[in-house]
Amino acid sequence: MDTFDNEMRLTFQAKSCNEALARMTVAAFLTPLNPTLEELADTKTAVSEAVTNAIIHGYGEAGGTVELWCARKGNEVQFSVKDTGSGIADIAAAMEPMYTSKPELERSGMGFSFMEAFTDELVVESAVGEGTLVRMKKVIG
Amino acid sequence: MQAAEYEVKNDVLVIRLKADLDHHTAVSVREAADALLARSHAKHILFDFTGVEFMDSSGIGVIMGRYRQVIFSGGRVGVTGVGTSVDRIFRISGLYKIVEQYKNAEEAFIRPASECCAGGN
Numbered sequence: 001m002d003t004f005d006n007e008m009r010l011t012f013q014a015k016s017c018n019e020a021l022a023r024m025t026v027a028a029f030l031t032p033l034n035p036t037l038e039e040l041a042d043t044k045t046a047v048s049e050a051v052t053n054a055i056i057h058g059y060g061e062a063g064g065t066v067e068l069w070c071a072r073k074g075n076e077v078q079f080s081v082k083d084t085g086s087g088i089a090d091i092a093a094a095m096e097p098m099y100t101s102k103p104e105l106e107r108s109g110m111g112f113s114f115m116e117a118f119t120d121e122l123v124v125e126s127a128v129g130e131g132t133l134v135r136m137k138k139v140i141g
Numbered sequence: 142m143q144a145a146e147y148e149v150k151n152d153v154l155v156i157r158l159k160a161d162l163d164h165h166t167a168v169s170v171r172e173a174a175d176a177l178l179a180r181s182h183a184k185h186i187l188f189d190f191t192g193v194e195f196m197d198s199s200g201i202g203v204i205m206g207r208y209r210q211v212i213f214s215g216g217r218v219g220v221t222g223v224g225t226s227v228d229r230i231f232r233i234s235g236l237y238k239i240v241e242q243y244k245n246a247e248e249a250f251i252r253p254a255s256e257c258c259a260g261g262n
Contacts, residue, residue: 016163016164016165016168017165019163019164019165020161020163020165023161023163023195037225037226038225038226038229041194041195041225041226041229044195045195045197045230048163048195048197049197049198052163052164052197052198052199055164056164105202106167106171106202106203106205106206107198107199107202108198108199108201108202108205108234109198110198110201110234111197111198113198114197114198114230114233117233
């Protein structure tokens with residue numbers, strides 16, 4: 001098992017008001033690394049996208065629990081967002097820029113593109129009916 | 142906290158954002174903006190981001206959605222007060238291709254008399 005300099009786990013209801021909570025939590029977790037404003041904004045955006053996906057696509061009206069995990073070792077930060085919702089049938093399609101399964105909700109289809117652009121590594125694991133785990137890494141500094 | 146304040150000034154619906162523009166706030170902004178567009182004479186929309194430090198792809202959705210609302214009746218969408226973080230999202234997403242950026246709200250209201258005084262729809 002990896003030994004981290006620090007690690008945290010936050011679980012919250014899949015409610016949109018918790019998107020800001022997740023962003024603020026990850027920002028606070030990064031603070032000891034003295035991130036630049038850009039690094040902070042990048043990380044907050046990536047987490048916000050993943051949490052929003054879990055709430056809208058993972059659970060929708062049904063609701064559920066979202067788990068945010070963050071760990072750091074040196075200047076590398078890992079974070080993940082997990083839901084046990086509906087899962088993604090076609091991950092490659094979901095990750096296409098501008099693709100959205102919910103155009104009626106005015107989703108821009110840029111979520112995964114932003115996660116990819118704003119982090120150094122993005123891995124998406126998903127199974128229909130079981131849920132989705134989005135893992136990201138970012139080097140600070 | 143309210144996500145935004147709204148004002149119809151001449152033919153412009155001004156949306157002064159007061160919080161991060163994420164999925165949570167996007168829903169209320171969309172509903173309030175569309176209600177005002179339906180019952181006012183506003184033709185154009187100006188998003189004022191002054192003081193807003195965060196926007197994600199949900200914000201892109203709400204701006205593109207409003208653009209689609211006004212474009213067919215000749216309206217335009219403008220933004221002002223865009224800070225560094227929000228500006229990056231605008232640039233990366235290509236949103237500046239459809240929205241005009243203004244230095245301030247006053248500049249956004251300067252347009253040819255024919256346009257601003259036409260009865261509109």
